[in-house]
Amino acid sequence: MKVKEVAALSGVSVRTLHHYDELGLLKPAETTEAGYRVYSDENLAELQQILFYRALGFSLKQIKEILSNPSFNRLEALVSQQQMLHQKREQLDDMIRTIEQTIKEGKGEVTMTREERFKGFDFSENPYEQEARDRWGDEAVDETNKKLQQFGGKQQEKMNAIYRRLAEVRHLQPDSEEAQKAIGDWYQFLNTIGTYSIEAFSGLGEMYVADERFTTNIDKFGIGLASFMRDAMKEYAQHNN
Amino acid sequence: MKVKEVAALSGVSVRTLHHYDELGLLKPAETTEAGYRVYSDENLAELQQILFYRALGFSLKQIKEILSNPSFNRLEALVSQQQMLHQKREQLDDMIRTIEQTIKEGKGEVTMTREERFKGFDFSENPYEQEARDRWGDEAVDETNKKLQQFGGKQQEKMNAIYRRLAEVRHLQPDSEEAQKAIGDWYQFLNTIGTYSIEAFSGLGEMYVADERFTTNIDKFGIGLASFMRDAMKEYAQHNN
DNA sequence: TGTTGACTCTTACGTTACGTCAGCCTTTAC
DNA sequence: GTAAAGGCTGACGTAACGTAAGAGTCAACA
Numbered sequence A, B: 001m002k003v004k005e006v007a008a009l010s011g012v013s014v015r016t017l018h019h020y021d022e023l024g025l026l027k028p029a030e031t032t033e034a035g036y037r038v039y040s041d042e043n044l045a046e047l048q049q050i051l052f053y054r055a056l057g058f059s060l061k062q063i064k065e066i067l068s069n070p071s072f073n074r075l076e077a078l079v080s081q082q083q084m085l086h087q088k089r090e091q092l093d094d095m096i097r098t099i100e101q102t103i104k105e106g107k108g109e110v111t112m113t114r115e116e117r118f119k120g121f122d123f124s125e126n127p128y129e130q131e132a133r134d135r136w137g138d139e140a141v142d143e144t145n146k147k148l149q150q151f152g153g154k155q156q157e158k159m160n161a162i163y164r165r166l167a168e169v170r171h172l173q174p175d176s177e178e179a180q181k182a183i184g185d186w187y188q189f190l191n192t193i194g195t196y197s198i199e200a201f202s203g204l205g206e207m208y209v210a211d212e213r214f215t216t217n218i219d220k221f222g223i224g225l226a227s228f229m230r231d232a233m234k235e236y237a238q239h240n241n
Numbered sequence C: 001t002g003t004t005g006a007c008t009c010t011t012a013c014g015t016t017a018c019g020t021c022a023g024c025c026t027t028t029a030c
Numbered sequence D: 001g002t003a004a005a006g007g008c009t010g011a012c013g014t015a016a017c018g019t020a021a022g023a024g025t026c027a028a029c030a
Helices: A003-010 A014-023 A041-055 A062-070 A075-106 A115-117 A127-149 A153-169 A177-193 A198-210 A212-219 A225-239 B003-010 B014-023 B041-055 B058-070 B074-106 B114-118 B129-150 B153-169 B177-195 B198-210 B212-219 B223-237
Strands: none
Touching: A003 A014, A003 A041, A003 A212, A003 B153, A003 B177, A062 A075, A075 B041, A075 B074, A075 B198, A115 A153, A127 B223, A153 A177, A177 A225, A198 A225, A212 A225, A225 B223, B003 B041, B014 B058, B041 B058, B058 B074, B058 B129, B153 B177, B153 B223, B177 B198, B177 B212, B177 B223, B212 B223
């Protein structure tokens, strides 16, 4: 079968088949002397597999790994993919809620304040406030809160940005450069808000996994983020002392 | 304020500010003679607006329209954006369901056959089996089934591919070249499985709309597909006789 | 005042999964 | 034989930045 036929049968475009060929994802079984791609029935089956995983939201790179590596742990891949999809859905739900709010409240008008506007996105509640009070005293915490208030949603935005960044690198080694850079940002952020010794910082990390109120809130940004942060923070403390 | 400060306050990267500047989305109020970007408080407010809409999933292009055009209908934009998000969520839900199925059924192991894997997507059950039995007798049908079994999921995959292809062209005229080619594939497919006279083929098309069990199953691939197929099959029969 | 370190600037390529020409060759049908 | 249909290889475009690279600027310290 030549490209167009395969395209018609599978519902993908000819360009897509070219693309998959380029990527080495689906090489036609044969090539005529004129350079025409000729696909076999096996090729068709492969293509179906590809489309299956694609429909599940896997990237072509991932699909290539999955299919080319017979020993690849498909279950693991599926589970992690599932988690990703759940995260995406939560993000979407947040967006939808916020957009509903906006439509309802302001009818799309600009009258909303920044803080209101950003309410839906971050988790503004400080999940570790009580612990912080116990640990570092009311004074420090109040000051921190004042600072947070002062800048309104800006600091929270930043905090979220750091969390997101951390979530992105959480599959790397905690002592990797990337991870340490990100956790360093976190340390700096905390210190723009209050004052944290490097030991307190490390201790904070422990709390992230010890107390599930932390864990749940942090893991909203990515499953396993809390424990990753603990490891990275510990490493950071050891390394920068 | 210079870039880094704004970046720190807002949680976006310096590069992002550069980018928004390039796009004309957020031009700094001032530029020093050395070319340094200097942002005003107004700029900050603009940035917050930008981030707000960005968080709602708007593209930068859309955001530019919304913000630069004071008369732009924000409400309308919000509503249409909301609809988009809902669609995306449904897609995600589909993916999640399918992935759950896959994990549950096969535990992700490689022992899964292709048929199992695709079970979530296609309607493997032959929706017209009883009708076929009535019309062409048990013998022919059994033979067809045997053939289907013989080739395993491949034939079903092929069938789905053809359905999908048909769904894609179902908005065209039934006698258009594209449509006729696709319906020709369908005819050929049926004949690789059993033997269908051109009249039987045309009759089959009638059944697609006459019996709602057909209609529902076929229309799973696209609303209106069944009736489109009937028209195309009729045309095909007339043309190829 | 020289130097250093922190900041900033402007290119410019990399990323994802193809869409969309453009220019040119091959095969098929009349 | 010619034209239509199909195929091939570049190569640029898309969205929203990330990530250097190479180079200039600014403030502070020696």
